[in-house]
Amino acid sequence: MDPADLDPAEEYLDEVLAVVERVPTGRATTYGLVAEAVAEVLGRGGPRQVGQVMARAGSGVAWWRVVNAAGSPPARHVDRALVELRAEGCPLTRDGRRVDLRRAVWLP
Secondary structure, eight states: OOGGGSOHHHHHHHHHHHHHHTSOTTOBEEHHHHHHHHHHHHSOOOHHHHHHHHHHOOTTSOGGGEEOTTSOOOGGGHHHHHHHHHHHTOOBOTTSSSBOHHHHBOOO
């Protein structure tokens, strides 16, 4: 489909997912960093909009690699996200409940 044929919501969703798909295994990024990368292309959106996209993204995307600015996975899915992050070898904080962003952050 030609990007010109997409409505603005679909265009934003596609761009967010394109950024998230590039996050390497064992690394993580934040909603804010994804929003900045998308804004460079589309000139709009923010962390909350990225969160809305990720909440609807489904199993086809590595949603667990996107965390908040403190390194916390989505509250509703924290246990599942931490299982996935551990399995990938993503560095976590000492308590094992957040991503250690100093060591794990991926910049889009």
